Amino acid sequence: MNMLNSSTPLLKARNLTKRYGEHIGCQNVNLDLWPGEVLGIVGESGSGKSTLLNMLSGRLTPTCGQVLYRRDPSSQLLNAHHTQTTETGNETGTHDPDAGLEIDLHTLSEGERRRLLRTELGFVHQNPRDGLRMRVSAGANIGERLMARGDRHYGHLRTTALEWLDKVELSQARIDDAPASYSGGMQQRLQIARNLVTSPRLVYMDEPTGGLDVSVQARLLDLIRRLVRDMGLAVILVTHDLAVARLLSHRLMVMYHGNVVEEGLTDQVLDDPHHAYTQLLVSSILQG
């Protein structure tokens, strides 16, 4: 937990706004995310959760505002290599040897952003079909990020894939099967393995347990919680399921009609909701 005390946030969002013409996707969102922290974003459908997540991950360009990501200080060598190969050395931000380089995800070149998104960042889609290659084997799905990084040793890729199948509680015997033959829960676990194989520092998750039945959901949540703790991952988790948010996230942001209406520690927000909408949301949970 000492990572939470780190003085420098991993990700900062300032005045993040997205308008679709007259319509507001989300507006004036500010947030700080520290290393190792799990931030939940809850809200009803259409409240701007996914818009916000896509902007935070650099996949959607905001109308205005900034998303500042602090790069891994241990990957300085990598930085030097990248700037050399792509000649986009004039990244914005200050250089602090202890904290790593702070970069704006939306002023990066497309290539840099995509490279970051498949090395230091990860994105778990709600529908595993969006995040997996359904026609190639599970092993190749796990190995793709490594091959993109330049790994060219079949034996090593294979060993890593087997290790990761084990870590996400999939049978190692299924390494050569296409994800299309997997069940929904298994596909989701495979998608997580595929994202975590490069040891990212921050993973975006969009309803990772959506569309799964309750027992599979519970196992998946246990798995995510264990991986997050073991790897010291920071996670931004979008969900409409308050139970998922309570189980996984340290902090919670409640969104309503494109605005953040309430934020704080998860238990605080859920046990003592202040905003009228949060109260409605909490009271709408079915009581067992």
Next chain:
Amino acid sequence: MILQQDATASVAQETETAPLAGYNFAYLDESSKRMVRRGLLKAVAIPGYQVPFAGREMPMPCGWGTGGIQVTASIIGPDDVLKVIDQGSDETTNAVSIRSFFKRTTGVATTTHTKDASIIQTRHRIPEEPLTEAQILVYQVPLPEPLRWLEPSEQETRMLHALEEYGLMNVKIYEDIMRHGTIAMSFDYPVRVAGRYITAPSPIPRFDNPKMHQNPALQLFGAGREKRLYAIPPYTDVKSLDFEDYPFTVQHWDEPCALCGSTTSYLDEVVLDDKGTRMFVCSDSDACQATLARKQAAQETHNQGTTSSNGCEA
């Protein structure tokens, strides 16, 4: 048109020096040729990059080599000597048709000998005989995009090329090793040109891939259906993709060519009857005949030598 050519072949031979009246030299109009040549210049300037071009309708269907024909039509001049091969052979339908097409529309000399040709249009082979700086090799390409197998979106593959994101190509090789225990792709084996673009070498056997590397001849690729041009300039590095523990290798055969006895050429398997009898013969018909001729000449001199020496001993 192709079929008609067989009937009118005798007419064509009579008027070998005079091109067909009513058509422009090499069939395409001059502005179309200029357009293709502009594309080719760009392709040579960016080795391995696929240049889109406004492919013209040719008097034959796509898949018959319309891309290669447009490239050849654009670069051919009255002094050129043309050779056309299909799977290495000068005598198959496709090769004969295209050769007679250019003979009739340009009146240029044609040949079956690799060393005599200045332009060689090829479908699925590189000639066995080493090429020279004075030669241009024109490939007919059915699918110019090596990443298409994994990424159906053209927009996305262009992005991957632009950003040099080629991890995907190794995913394909990984799948191959996983399924077959070895890299089983035997043709259209993806290559990296000049350390930058990953390129489909057209469906040549992977046996021919090493010949592309540092080849003195200019190599031009035309895809008629997909409307793409690309090129490998002379003396360019061409590397076949592989894994460290599964390096790239070429095919090899346990037996020599049944006709010429060559052990260094690419062999085609020919099934002879219903009982499974088969023979392996060179796919490059010109190289096979040349080897055979050399062998027979050597045999004759050897025979003369042995008879004369026998005579001496007696």
